Amino acid sequence: MSDTQPLIENRPPSVATLFLERVQATPDAEAYRYPVPAAGGPDEWRSYSWGEAADRVFSVAAGLAALGVRPEERVAIASNTRVDWILSDLAILCSGAATTTVYPSTNAEETAYILADSSSRVLIAEDASQLAKAREKRSELPELSHVVVIEEADAVSAEGDPEDWVLSLSELARRGRVYLDTHPECVKETVAALRADQLATLIYTSGTTGKPKGVRLPHDCWSYMAKAIAQTGLVTQDDVQYLWLPLAHVFGKVLTAAQVEVGHVTAVDGRIDKIIENLPVVQPSYMAAVPRIFEKVYNGVAAKAKAGSPVKYKIFLWAAGVAREYGKVTQDNFRRTGVASAPVGLKAKHAVADKLVYAKIREAFGGNLRACISGSAALAPDIGYFFSGAGIHILEGYGLTESSAASFVNPGEAYRTGTVGKPLPGTEVRIADDGEILLRGPGIMEGYHQLPDKTAEVLEEDGWFHTGDIGELSTDGYLRITDRKKDxxxxxxxxxxxxxxxxxxxxxxxxxxxxxxxxxxxxxxxxxxxxxxxxxxxxxxxxxxxxxxxxxxxxxxxxxxxxxxxxxxxxxxxxxxxxxxxxxxxxxxxxxxxxxxxxxxxxxxxxxxxxxxxxxxxxxxxxxxxxx
CATH class of the missing domain: 3.30.300.30 (ANL, C-terminal domain)
Known part of the structure; x- marks a missing residue:
């Protein structure tokens, strides 16, 4: 653990601090790309530099201060994945407040439950449909003083709305700029005063049973995650990430923290129906996804081959078998020798299959993909080995909302399909007598919001968190998840x-x-x-x-x-x-x-x-x- 001590002891208190450091270090470097729909043609992609992003973040942060939002008070975001989500989240952190995440697909009743349970003061709503949910349940939300709408045309007050209850994100930023005229250092002073143990995020677990629980993640969780992910070396400043995952989910959220630390470009578009169209345009070097996406790609390729002709399908099945064998053999050889080699005969078959099948799959992913990160659920090993052999390297990781998402990840070239890799620097793991995975480290939550009994069920006094997952550790530290304890x-x-x-x-x-x-x-x-x-x-x-x-x-x-x-x-x-x-x-x-x-x-x-x-x-x- 000696090499991780500086990481554990000397990290800054918050991602807001890291953001200010990033802006100062590379103000003119490209930070975010985002699509602007064009009438009758393909989307136009535009960019924010880190300096331009900071201008927007500071304006919105000051706007929240002008609305009377104070440190650790909650500001909710109900929006699809888009650049405005990330900039709003950074603004909330820089204002000292805490972000409550709400899935845009959540119905009005559960949205109201989350807003009320979190005591959210402000809701940043994507559009008219998200505004309508808050308006429908306004009588149940006495603490919700403002709804800020990202889509300016949808920021329309209705009869019965309190005065100034609805405003646009642009109007909030305008008020923020006015506030900055008289309080020019307010954002920097707020960030400087942040403590590592202050609440940064409330993420409500979608859960497979019961009402969602608010997971309290302090600033230190995200600061630790950003530093630990950077230390793995899996991403570099030269990378281009394609980010489409829901940012209300901890998996998407942790990627935004890591990007601030590393400083690479992130192309942001949460429209799932645009993924196939966007990949060749963005040409990402890495992206994260859930297993369902890889399953859909695999099944789509297989179904297309089957629909083509019996010969095409036979070629695909042969190539799929070669890919799986190649993936297994090269990974096994790398484990033993440090070189991802394969026998001459298998290499020859692989070269033929590459021309016929694999090259087209890589091209569909943009042709520049170094690796994909897969999380949130188990990836079937046969799917993983197929993509491994096809040159799409899927690095499985593991974590929970309660552990800030990224507790384990496969280590680059030394990845092993069927495992979730090794713990991040600074994270400890233990397997209990019944096989349950226990975790301890700076990424673990403070507890469940206003649920001390539920917290006590999973979090021991000495910091060990009970994941509810069953797993096995290899002698050299790779974790394999075998199932949910309750499943x-x-x-x-x-x-x-x-x-x-x-x-x-x-x-x-x-x-x-x-x-x-x-x-x-x-x-x-x-x-x-x-x-x-x-x-x-x-x-x-x-x-x-x-x-x-x-x-x-x-x-x-x-x-x-x-x-x-x-x-x-x-x-x-x-x-x-x-x-x-x-x-x-x-x-x-x-x-x-x-x-x-x-x-x-x-x-x-x-x-x-x-x-x-x-x-x-x-x-x-x-x-x-x-x-x-």
Missing amino acids: LIKTSGGKYIAPAEVEGQFKAICPYVSNILVHGADRNFCTALIALDEVSLMQWAGDQDGLKDRPYSEVVASEQVRKMVEDYVEQLNSGLQRWQTIKKFRILPRDLDVEHGELTPSLKLKRPAVEREFGHLIEEMYAGSREA
């Missing part, structure tokens, strides 16, 4: 099963699956609910007798689809232990989604919600069995 299921025969492991294997086999839930707790066999991806399934259906031009609802209910999925389930079962095998399955009539409450905003499966919604299908599968 492990035990059959009536006494066998333990990790459903996520089985689900991940199926996703790597079936190119048409979108989501799968394996069920079997206290039952005598396992079953599965399977949701299919509409785009890839409809491409497949176009080549099937009797299914062409039929709607998704009819296709997904057809006997041809059931038989096709059954073949993939049999393929899955051939590689499982007997007690893990899927004896019965049902295909869902629609995909799972955030709107129905079946996925979290970071696309994690909410098992209880899915089991409630489709409980009749589960019971149908067990009808007549002895344990049903």
